[in-house]
Amino acid sequence: MPDTALVRRARKVDRVLGETYPDAKCELDFDDPFQLLVVTVLSAQTTDKRVNKVRPVLFGAYPTPAAMAEADRAKLEEIVGPLGFFRAKTESLLKLSAALVERYDGEVPGRLDDLVTLPGVGRKTANVVLGNAFDVPGITVDTHFGRLVRRFGWTDETDPVKVEHAVGALFPKRDWTMLSHHVIWHGRRICHARKPACGACPVARWCPAYGEGPTDAAEAAKLVRAEGRA
Numbered sequence: 001m002p003d004t005a006l007v008r009r010a011r012k013v014d015r016v017l018g019e020t021y022p023d024a025k026c027e028l029d030f031d032d033p034f035q036l037l038v039v040t041v042l043s044a045q046t047t048d049k050r051v052n053k054v055r056p057v058l059f060g061a062y063p064t065p066a067a068m069a070e071a072d073r074a075k076l077e078e079i080v081g082p083l084g085f086f087r088a089k090t091e092s093l094l095k096l097s098a099a100l101v102e103r104y105d106g107e108v109p110g111r112l113d114d115l116v117t118l119p120g121v122g123r124k125t126a127n128v129v130l131g132n133a134f135d136v137p138g139i140t141v142d143t144h145f146g147r148l149v150r151r152f153g154w155t156d157e158t159d160p161v162k163v164e165h166a167v168g169a170l171f172p173k174r175d176w177t178m179l180s181h182h183v184i185w186h187g188r189r190i191c192h193a194r195k196p197a198c199g200a201c202p203v204a205r206w207c208p209a210y211g212e213g214p215t216d217a218a219e220a221a222k223l224v225r226a227e228g229r230a
């Protein structure tokens with residue numbers, strides 16, 4: 001069991017982050033679970049903004065797993081081209097949509113155990129889909145989340161699954177999805193990997209890593225990104 005002081009501190013930080021980022025949500029646009037699954041896979045090694053730009057054309061051409069599984073490879077490559085790694089990404093989408101058609105009747109399954117069996121879908125992607133398209137609480141351990149929770153002193157773990165369990169134990173399950181958004185938004189806007197804007201940070205007083213970036217208010221203010229970069 002985690003100690004009470006840590007739980008209290010972690011929940012306070014989450015509350016303040018929630019007040020700081022009242023609009024925090026998944027920054028990828030989607031209309032249904034299939035779209036969210038696909039755009040999450042596509043978001044690897046690129047920004048959510050770029051993926052959001054490609055989305056209308058992609059799903060205009062291939063609105064369902066069945067349509068995408070039958071896609072002409074060259075045409076699909078052209079659509080996902082702006083995202084980089086277009087060959088690998090096209091291959092992932094073809095395999096993923098084929099698996100959905102063959103094994104799940106063209107529907108995205110709503111269980112972690114099923115989602116992670118799909119080609120190219122790891123725990124991180126599965127938790128994004130569960131949390132945001134199915135309302136099943138999930139913790140998304142991406143690079144921002146891992147870095148921040150270690151800075152907050154919530155865990156020392158580096159393995160994403162261990163991080164997920166350690167942080168999950170500090171919060172009620174119903175808070176997991178929003179917690180993920182709050183922490184990731186903070187990582188994208190203020191608590192950067194290099195040079196976190198400590199002097200402009202709303203949770204500085206509860207953060208053992210305060211001072212890892214500039215503490216001077218004016219210097220820190222310059223580092224804050226109004227809009228997150230994925």
Ligand code: SF4
Nearest residue numbers: 191196198201207210
């Ligand atoms: S005080 Fe600095 S290291 Fe801690 S959360 Fe804020 S920006 Fe990140």
